[in-house]
Amino acid sequence: MINVSVIGATGYVGAELLRLLSAHPGVQINKAVSKSFAGKKLHDIYANFLPERELELQESGGKFGADDFVFLCLPHGQSLVAAPPLLKKGHKVIDLSGDFRYDNTDIYEKWYGISHSAKKENREAVYGLPEFFGAEVKKANFTSNPGCYTTTSILALAPLLKEGLICEKGIVIDAKSGVTGAGRKEKLAFSYCETAGNFKAYSVPLHRHTSEIEEQLSKLSRKDVCLLFTPHLLPVKRGILATVYADLMEGVTPETVTAAYEKYYADAPFTHVLPHGKLPELKYVVGSNNCMIGFEVSPRTGKIIVVSCTDNLIKGAAGQAVQNFNLMNGFDETLGLPRTAWYL
Structure with missing residues (x-):
């Protein structure tokens, strides 16, 4: 089992990620971090989690287990601050914002209007589109998850x-x-x-x-x-x-x-x-x-x-993040992911 923590747990993407991870046989959810709802239970915000293990939402900036795999579900710009210390401590990280998706950070700065403050980490990030970069994702410690x-x-x-x-x-x-x-x-x-x-x-x-x-x-x-x-x-x-x-x-x-x-x-x-x-x-x-x-x-x-x-x-966010997580940890690429649509 791999311990995982999710920062930005109560946005739609963070909640969807937690829903998928809660059914993943290789995952133990350690922490769910939410600046807006710290101290509340996850099921107080999303009642669909009532049947799951009770999970208390925690303040950002808390300590994670040494072996935690960390997902960042933060607004654009915030991962520039959150990712570097996590990587420095040896955590594997998947970022779901746009902060590390560009090879050329000048393009990011032009289109997002944000100064890129983590260019060293940007060079380490692998663009997490498994259909074309799956081999690189398997060897990565830091993956930037493409958007929808x-x-x-x-x-x-x-x-x-x-x-x-x-x-x-x-x-x-x-x-x-x-x-x-x-x-x-x-x-x-x-x-x-x-x-x-x-x-x-x-x-x-x-x-x-x-x-x-x-x-x-x-x-x-x-x-x-x-x-x-x-x-x-x-x-x-x-x-x-x-x-x-x-x-x-x-x-x-x-x-x-x-x-x-x-x-x-x-x-x-x-x-x-x-x-x-x-x-x-x-x-x-x-x-x-x-x-x-x-x-x-x-x-x-x-x-x-x-x-x-x-x-x-x-596939446009949380599912692709789990797909990348599977590749980064040696699991079957499809583990814990839905392959049949709801249709109705």
Whole structure:
């Protein structure tokens, strides 16, 4: 059994992570840290934890067991302070914020507006997308967990770019997320009456995840990828659906595209490519750690349309963190993770 602690335990991602970890056969939850609810029981905040072992929420900054594996579920900017001392003490760490996702910290500073104060630790961080960096994650002590929009988008595009099937310029990602993607905050824009029955775009045209998607796809494909990313807020609790448009290279057929996806995802336990012409829906993935991808080709325009779906709280955050945890500790990659969606 591996002792784990979660810092930032009462946000939606932290709570989802604790839910998954509580069912993991190789995990003992040691501490759950919450600045906002210290001293309360976890089930006082989330009643779904009532059947589980009683867990008291603790103040941040407390001591952890020497062998604790620590998950950071903190707002962007706070992990820059929290991660370095944990790593110095020898803890293995997975960070779920955006603070250590960039190879080039100048890009992070430009798009997040935060001075990067942990550049040494940033060089140690492995980008935790197991489909492409699983071998590196297995050897890592520090993993930076990709976010929901980025995971959904990169998995849709990486095989096509790596195989030279689409043009690296002019890519458009039209993505929609459930309201939990905004976090557990009291803000008018995310209240029930503002979101129910509504649908809107936001952060157009410079959402900060644009830069992360571009950097990772450029690294994977060894090309200078330039794209337009537009996020939208769906009136649902969870799930992401990204519709991606790209220009096909001459001579590329649906069979070529299928072969490219199979090359990279045939052995990936959580990334599934549907037969040509069948497109995924949120109910295919919500409740699971899966990413489902479907595509169609438009001969009239020379474009490919790719639809990629994930559960933003699972494969887009907490589930992928557990997937990385498994790899870092020698467990089977799928241990403790849901592989079948709720559907309803």
